[in-house]
Amino acid sequence: ISAALGMAVGRDLKGERNKVIAVIGDGSMTGGVAFEGLNQAGHLNKDLIVILNDNEMSIAENVGALSNFLSRTITNEFVHKIKKDIESFLEGLDSFGKGALKATKRAEESLKGIFTPGMLFEAFGFEYIGPIDGHNLQQLQMTFEKIKNFDDAVLIHVLTKKGNGYPPAEKNPALFHGVGAFEQATGRVNKSRGTAATYTAVFGDTLCKLAADDESIVAITAAMPDGTGLGRFATEFPQRFFDVGIAEQHAVTFAAGLAAEGLKPVFAIYSSFLQRGYDQLLHDVCLQNLPVVFAIDRAGVVGNDGPTHHGVFDLSYLRLIPDLTVMAPKDENELQHMLASAIHYNRPTTIRYPRGSGSGVPLDQIPAVLPYGKGELLRQAGEGGTIIAIGNMVAPALTAAEILSAAGIEVAVVNARFIKPLDREMILPLAANGRIFTVEDNVLQGGLGTALLELLEEEGLPLAAVTRLGYPDRYIEQGEQQELYERYGLTPAGIAASVMSALS
Structure with a gap:
């Protein structure tokens, strides 16, 4: 949204005429930068279209108050029927005349605010349209035809279904978010990885083992419980598991608050996504020397997700922060020892480990604490x-x-x-x-x-x-x-x- 607004302002300053359209998923609306963009865009009221693709999924199912708000929708047909019924009734009461109909219009807007999320975006200064069926191409085309001559900021709320049209993906959308080869008839994903446990799985199992003996351990994820290995933790310790949505900045500071209250937060996050919470890591965790553990998955090159997901900067951007411990295990067995160590050290600590399977080494039954700072x-x-x-x-x-x-x-x-x-x-x-x-x-x-x-x-x-x-x-x-x-x-x-x- 911010980039689109910049393009729209640039277009106007150059005296050009074109349309700028930003497409954003509802999962991304849990991040503050989206609302920063909405706030400025509504204030400037430029010719800008924002399409909100609302499938109630980011990677895992969306969470939070905003997700609940976006889900509180009502069909246009229902609103339309109520509107027509009330208008017909008032038209039969001659004594009320046009004044009653004007009051009805105001009531209609109030009803819209109750039943749809449009009021939120209109408060930002956007013309709200929707929600509409994102799989109905005819309806989409008609909508765009109607708004193409608008010169104000417009938000179109589109409802879609993740994996629409392919039953296996509809049943398990998280599995098909980023997928390699799979059997089309059954949807079975062909995983060509080795028999060794993945680093992600070892991390998740070890954290559960440690949490069973220590009730102060809590786990945090930013919309990726399965991708970071916290699915089992969420099941076994639901009261100590927190999925904050795609809101990494909030997650880091939230972890700092937990640590300030004497808990032992472990924030599992992909390397490239931790970059979004860097300021909070500096000021809210390390400056206060709070014992937050960052389990940094997908460190190093990650494969076909490419440059946006390669975690090749973390050793560099973490090493310069005062009071922060930075570790990396040589194999999956050392990972479980490092996790136990990080919690024991009682200081800001990061552990970075790669995507994929470990080397297949035996796993010690009891994670041990490693000597601090020793190779x-x-x-x-x-x-x-x-x-x-x-x-x-x-x-x-x-x-x-x-x-x-x-x-x-x-x-x-x-x-x-x-x-x-x-x-x-x-x-x-x-x-x-x-x-x-x-x-x-x-x-x-x-x-x-x-x-x-x-x-x-x-x-x-x-x-x-x-x-x-x-x-x-x-x-x-x-x-x-x-x-x-x-x-x-x-x-x-x-x-x-x-x-x-x-x-x-």
Whole structure:
């Protein structure tokens, strides 16, 4: 809405004539930026059309007072019938005449406000039209024909059904929100993933295990209970589960309030969506040093969702925040230990982990607390230097070390675990005795490699002996995870090749 308003203002300033139309889903109307745009658009009253696609779904079912308000609709036929009946009755009472009919018109507007959400948008200064059937193309065409010559701000409320016309999608719209290959006849989704549990599932199961023993643990999601693995938590602990809708800024500050009251909030969110609540993370959580845990799913490249969903910036934008702990597990077993640790540390803490299956390692029965700020030396030092990897890059780094060993080059491998704070006691001796290679599923600017360079500069150690592997300074294109790892040299073979090239 804000972008459309900017385009409409730009059009008018240039003296051009065209129509600007913004299409927004009802799920997005739970976010404050939508209302900021509506507020300014109604004030300026520009020639602008906003289409509200209302299917009562964002990804999971919409929640909140606004969703209930939008759902409180009544058919145009019903309103029309009441209107006609009252008018016919009053026309038969000659003594009342035109004055009574004018009063009826006012009553009609009041009735409209009671039974439809139009009053809300008209209060913003929009001409409200609807609700209308979004699957009736003839009705849609007639509506647009009627309003195409309007020169005021107009909102068209369109009712649709997610998955309309395909029964499997109608029955399970959340499953078909973002879907790969599936069988058309049955709707069965063909998941080509491995047999290992996903990071998301391990997170959800571990949180339930911890919450069963600690009643102060509460969970928050921004309209994605299933996508973030909180579906089971919502079922087992409904009073401690909060779905705030697509409202990440509110979610972060809401978590801060819970923490201020002594609870232990865990906010599960995709990496790219946490960017929306960055200011709240800075000021409402970290400035007050409140113990909120952020479980950051879909960190790193995520595959075919592309640049809008790649979580390749979080290590960089989180690392600069004072008092914030930043962790990433090497596998799904370490994830459950990090979750237990994050809750135990009693400070603002983030855990970032990738989309998809883990490596299939056995899961310890009892999550343990990890030593704070300590990495893990997985392979002893060699004359070839040290590979310091974080998160899901640890496994390919270990395999790369085996490739190098077969070629006569021995390197140490470190699982950083923490990017903030870095394990200075482990890293500095390794850096003083050989070349360092950092590997991260993140952009190079501001990430693990940058953190290491800053550490070495503080200690007066040579910076030229550092090679950083990660993503370049651009938006990473769409592609399968493995495809992108290969393209940017983050596979075992790619890491080994970079080490050989640097050493030569």
